Amino acid sequence: MDGQPAGDAEERSAATDAERRSMAREAEPRPRGQETAQRPVGPEAEGRPVGREAQPRSVARTARHGPLLPAGLAAAVVAGLAAAPLFLAPFATTTLTRILVFALLAVSLDLLVGVSGLPSLGHAAYFGAGAYAAGWISIHTTSAVPLPLLAGAATGALAAAATGWVAVRAHGVYFLMLTLALGELLHQLAQTWDSVTGGANGMAAIPSAELGGEPLRLAGYVYWYVLAAALLGFLTLWLVARSPYGAALRGIRDNEPRMRALGYPTRIYKYAAFVLAGAVAGAAGGLLAAQERLVTPADLGFTTAALALLAVVIGGAGSLWGAALGAALVILVRDVIGPDLDGHGTLLLGVVFIAVVYLLPRGAAGLVRRRGR
């Protein structure tokens, strides 16, 4: 709650009152998952900090507004995105495609960082694993549309399943360190496993994705393919985040011992979230392979993982839509402003990193809704 600007006196007293009541509620035994299951999800609903969020008043208020506004906004955004290639130059379309790919990665990371409270520093590993798998399938078997994507998702899930069981045993800072180490180890593997990954040169000459036997060559067609797949990924993550399972993940984020005491198998829940996020990141990697048609070890690297985390944090962890906005900002800085700085966009991103930590502790979504840690 610290660092929250004080409102007017009435607001403040209402807040303390609400907090007191919510603390009183904390003390009462409660049927499992009641608080978290009722917590509304989405930008509109999360306009209030945790203490007040649990209030019936705020739930009722949300119900009255209904999900109409966010739904309308989402529909408008989707329509705008779908129409974009009709108005944009090919370069802008390609940049937008990159943004969508990276946004899917960032949103999958947000499921870990924001929703489940698992700050992973190695999430790019599953993105890269998916990209390599999709590229390999495209080169050696087929690039007919859903297959490379599915291969990417499956590989991402497998890699996350193989490494995640160690990671989710750890808490707090250990989790940060472990995911960082795991990501870097997969990065090194990509660099040394020449026969499959092409080593430091990367996997080049990946054929275009094919739809009904026709290769997708124009930037606009690739864009629509990526858009459709990315929207499917966003929808999956959004549905998971607002399901009872997502509510349980939030509960684990806020108070794991209590969730365990309530009978939730918290470690299995976290493991499942880790694998799911890995699968979506792998799918994003599959889209990357289809769009760039080149996969390099850098796609698994520390910098990619750090930028994905930056996107999540700029956007405000836990909101999912914020992560997508953050991803757009990161890619714009790297690919549009970066070339004007002699390719040193990373420098600017590093500065953004530092600035965000000091100036925007809750991210852009935090400007809309404020919640305690």
Next chain:
Amino acid sequence: MGDWLDANLVGVVNGFAIGFLLFIVAVGLSLVFGMMDVLNLAHGALFLTGAYVGAAVVGGDASWGGFLGALGLAAGLGLAGGVLLSALTEPLRRRSHLDQALLTLGVTLVVAELLVIAYGDDPLSVGAPPGLDGSVPVLGAAYPVYRLALIGVGALLAVAVFVLVERTDMGALIRATVADRDMVAAIGVDNRLVRVRVFAAGSMLAATAGVLGGPIYGARPGLDATILILALVVVVVGGLGSVRGALVGALLIGQVDSLGRSLLPDAAPFVLFGSLALVLVLRPQGLFGGRGVARA
């Protein structure tokens, strides 16, 4: 056993050289975390700074003056960097580990990119000082003298740090702060100065390790991440905040890394990960970590 040792002696000695170098890097990371609860991801950037100082000052054909000058310059830069990082992370003390990690990650990106701007993308090599640049026969195999010298210097530094932390009043204060920060503050010790000093000393060690490791690793973009990961693995294996743990962990990981590369070149990352996983499953708080630290 004898045959195996003959065949792999070079790998074992290499492992010791890398192990001592890792100890110099990891001990700062471990103490900074143990004392201040700060995960300093800029630690690799400090090493990289040292490596580039070595490449710029020493270059390909080294002299003793250049090498010692580079060590001094790196030590100075490391000290300054440590004080700066300590000042940067101080306002974030009450925030989450993620915020500190992000801040230091940002610092890493900035430092690494500035070094690329200054020195370019190509790997640079650093020569060993004269007298140490040759090789000596070790059981029939030629072995670089510099790595043997590095083992000596590393062992000396390890002993010095060990004595400082385990046998002096200052060290007692450091260990007490690692064990229970709030209690040390509650009995009236103002440990802010100790914190800054440990941060500065740890950073200085990391930067000098960059120069010392120069003849082995050279200086190249991405080296910071490699070293940071190895140091993190060392710290996790050894236990956060423990000097003894950092030493044992570093020597262990040095061997695993070196022998893994020579015996199972394709599976080296798996061997490293496997040993990390094994330690975490058997002893989640690390080999020498106290339970309190592990819960932090």
